[in-house]
Every structure is written in structure tokens, then in C-alpha cells.
Amino acid sequence: MMTDVVEHSSGPTVPEPDQPSVEAGDTAGARTGTGTGTVEPTAAARIVQIRERIDEIDHALISLWQERAALSQEVGVTRMASGGTRLVLSREREILERFRGALGADGTQLALLLLRAGRGPL
Incomplete structure (x- = not known):
């Protein structure tokens, strides 16, 4: 499970003594702003909605x-059962290009991961 990390130029922050710490899954703390990166109630509530x-x-x-x-x-x-090849490189290039065109360099990386998930490593 991933958690949010908030970095500040002044270094890590520690909750104020009157602010309870939030355990994983504590939605009440999320509603009050704890764990959302803000203590402003409207912003904290919106962040909770977006995260959902x-x-x-x-x-x-x-x-x-x-x-x-x-x-x-x-x-x-x-x-392969019908005597074909393990890979069809033209199809893989087509998929790589589709993702690169839509998402840029990150799309290429995503497509490579998708292709590997389907065919295994080369």
C-alpha cells in the first residue's frame, strides 16, 4: 500500500500535540484534514473525495x-499452437506507438510493461 508523502523545505513535520495522529484507514482523521496535507476543512474534504x-x-x-x-x-x-510465432513485432510496435502518441515517453514505458505482462520477458 502506498501512502502520501509531504515534503517541506524546512524538513519533516510532526503533528502538533493537540492533533491526533492518523492510523491507516482512519477516515475520521482524513475528514478533519489530517493526512490530506491541509488543515483547511473544505480543501481536506475535497481531497478525500478526489482520493476516493x-x-x-x-x-x-x-x-x-x-x-x-x-x-x-x-x-x-x-x-503458437497453430504454428505461428511467439511474437509479432509489428503488433508490438503498433501498441508502443499508440501509447507514445497518447502519453509521450511515459506512454512508451507503460506500453512496455503491458506487453511484458502479456507475453513475459523477452
Whole structure:
């Protein structure tokens, strides 16, 4: 599980004595601003809402990643069982270009990870 890290130029901060520390999963603390990086209630509440949506997106991405990898593995097994090649490099280049065009250099890295998840390391 990843946690948020807040860096300040003055170094790490320690909660004030009258502010309770927040344990993992403590949503009450998140509602009061603790763990959101701000003590302003409206901003803290909005951050909690945004993070909830981010968590939903993360779950969807994980599910889609797993589905994509399984489908890609099935394509490879089917292709090899019919006498085809293990890889189709033109298809991999097409995927790399699609992601690079949409997301830039990070897209290329993401595509490489997706391809590896589906076919395994080269």
C-alpha cells in the first residue's frame, strides 16, 4: 500500500500535540484534514473525495491490466499452437506507438510493461 508523502523545505513535520495522529484507514482523521496535507476543512474534504475517485480508478486499472494480460497470453498460446510465432513485432510496435502518441515517453514505458505482462520477458 502506498501512502502520501509531504515534503517541506524546512524538513519533516510532526503533528502538533493537540492533533491526533492518523492510523491507516482512519477516515475520521482524513475528514478533519489530517493526512490530506491541509488543515483547511473544505480543501481536506475535497481531497478525500478526489482520493476516493482515484482509488476507484486504480481498482479499474488493475482489473483491466489483469484482463489484458490474460487475453494477450491467450493470443500467444493460440498463435503458437497453430504454428505461428511467439511474437509479432509489428503488433508490438503498433501498441508502443499508440501509447507514445497518447502519453509521450511515459506512454512508451507503460506500453512496455503491458506487453511484458502479456507475453513475459523477452
